[in-house]
Each structure stands twice: as structure tokens, then as C-alpha cells.
Amino acid sequence: MTDRLELLPAVDVADGQAVRLVQGEAGSETGYGDPLAAALDWHAGGAEWIHLVDLDAAFGRGSNAGLLADVTQHLAGKGVKIELSGGIRDDASLARALGTGATRVNLGTAALEDPEWTARVIAEHGDQIAVGLDVRGTTLAARGWTQEGGDLWEVLERLDAAGCSRYVVTDVTKDGTLRGPNVDLLREVCARTDAPVVASGGVSSLEDLRVLRELVPVGVEGAIVGKALYAGAFTLPQALDVAGRP
Numbered sequence: 001m002t003d004r005l006e007l008l009p010a011v012d013v014a015d016g017q018a019v020r021l022v023q024g025e026a027g028s029e030t031g032y033g034d035p036l037a038a039a040l041d042w043h044a045g046g047a048e049w050i051h052l053v054d055l056d057a058a059f060g061r062g063s064n065a066g067l068l069a070d071v072t073q074h075l076a077g078k079g080v081k082i083e084l085s086g087g088i089r090d091d092a093s094l095a096r097a098l099g100t101g102a103t104r105v106n107l108g109t110a111a112l113e114d115p116e117w118t119a120r121v122i123a124e125h126g127d128q129i130a131v132g133l134d135v136r137g138t139t140l141a142a143r144g145w146t147q148e149g150g151d152l153w154e155v156l157e158r159l160d161a162a163g164c165s166r167y168v169v170t171d172v173t174k175d176g177t178l179r180g181p182n183v184d185l186l187r188e189v190c191a192r193t194d195a196p197v198v199a200s201g202g203v204s205s206l207e208d209l210r211v212l213r214e215l216v217p218v219g220v221e222g223a224i225v226g227k228a229l230y231a232g233a234f235t236l237p238q239a240l241d242v243a244g245r246p
């Protein structure tokens with residue numbers, strides 16, 4: 001068993017550009033240019049994974065599907081694993097997402113609004129499907145985090161029963177704020193499921209990554225890092241030194 005924390009640098013895309021939002025609020029974005037250039041930077045820094053999000057699809061206001069497919073194919077060709085999310089809500093969008101060569105895809109809204117479809121695709125695709133549990137407190141958020149999507153613990157129990165292989169847990173109130181991860185939330189989710197958990201939201205420092213690495217034995221498998229890398233709080237090689245290298 002590994003004690004390494006997997007790191008997933010984030011590339012969130014809105015209107016064709018890499019951006020970071022604050023608490024997922026539309027209009028709060030800071031731009032970071034070309035998504036492929038950002039992804040290639042993370043590859044050059046040693047990224048094993050990239051967490052790639054179509055924000056326009058998540059908000060239901062557009063699509064960057066072609067661009068994300070290009071980024072995925074390009075990076076997958078270099079051996080980088082892609083976790084793709086945003087707007088994957090039906091058979092067509094799931095087939096397109098898996099067809100890009102992404103290693104896995106994250107379901108958000110669909111996992112809250114369409115339990116039967118979600119159970120079916122989990123049964124069909126196994127660990128190619130993860131579910132993003134995006135929460136404020138213990139209330140889930142859907143549709144670009146603009147609508148409430150139910151109780152975290154009830155949904156976790158349902159998804160566990162469906163055989164969900166992995167959860168990406170985001171404290172929406174921490175995301176993009178550089179205020180540190182919600183360690184209590186992560187511990188509680190890990191205590192209630194045997195599936196691995198990817199931590200998302202709030203990472204601000206190398207110390208945060210040390211803390212998250214200490215949670216690996218209880219079930220935290222990885223951490224998504226966004227704003228801290230883009231803002232230069234630390235470099236990806238420094239982060240990998242703390243998290244452990246593949």
C-alpha cells in the first residue's frame with residue numbers, strides 16, 4: 001500500500017480559456033490563458049494526472065468539448081492521465097468524454113438528478129467513472145453549484161450501494177480561496193466509504209499537502225490543486241516532493 005498522495009493540477013476551462021473561479025461563482029474568474037499551454041506546463045512540471053473541467057458545460061451555458069478533447073488527446077499521448085468533468089450527464093456526453101482517451105470522468109449533476117442512469121453507467125464503466133461530491137456544509141451542489149442537490153450522506157450511501165469506485169470531494173466554500181482544505185469533511189467522508197477519495201478545494205500551501213498526505217492511510221488518494229499553482233504559491237515539482245512521486 002502506498003503512502004503517496006496523487007496530485008492532480010486543475011485546468012478549468014471557460015470560453016476557451018484556462019480560468020480559476022472563487023467558490024465556483026460565475027464571473028469571479030481569473031484567466032490563465034491557453035488550456036493546452038497550461039496542461040503542458042503541468043506535464044513539464046511532472047504531472048501524472050490533470051483534472052480537466054469544462055466549466056461552461058457544468059454551468060449549462062456552452063461547451064468546450066472539442067478543445068477538451070484536443071487537450072486530453074495531446075496529454076494522453078504524453079502519458080498523462082486525464083480526469084475529465086463538466087456536463088457529463090447522459091449517454092452521448094459520457095461516450096464523447098470517454099472517447100477522448102480520458103482515464104476517468106467525473107459525474108456531478110447527473111449523479112444527483114439521475115440515480116438510475118448513474119448506477120447503470122457505474123456498472124458498465126467501473127473505475128472509469130468517479131462522482132464529484134461538491135458540498136456546502138453537507139448539502140450537495142448541482143448545475144454549476146447553483147442548485148442544491150441533496151444530502152451528502154444519503155447520496156454517498158446510494159452511490160456506494162451502486163458500486164461507485166471513487167469520489168472527488170470539493171468543499172465549494174473553500175474552492176479557489178487559498179484557505180486550506182476541509183480536513184474534517186474529508187475525514188468524515190473517508191470514515192463513511194471504503195472508496196478512495198480525491199480531495200478538492202482550498203489547497204494553499206505545501207503544508208496543506210503534508211496534511212492531506214497524512215490522510216492517505218484513512219482513504220484520501222489524491223488532491224486537486226488549482227489556484228495555488230497558478231498563483232505561484234509553490235511549484236508543481238515542490239508539491240510532488242511533498243506528495244511523493246509516482
Ligand SMILES: O=C(O)c1ccccc1N[C@@H]1O[C@H](COP(=O)(O)O)[C@@H](O)[C@H]1O
Pocket residue numbers: 012021023024025053055057058059085086087088089106107108109110132134142143144145170175
Ligand atoms: O471546478 C469548478 O470550479 C466548478 C465550478 C462550478 C461548477 C462546477 C465546477 N467543477 C466541476 O464540474 C463538475 C460537475 O459538472 P456536472 O455537474 O457534472 O455538469 C464537477 O467535477 C465539479 O467539481
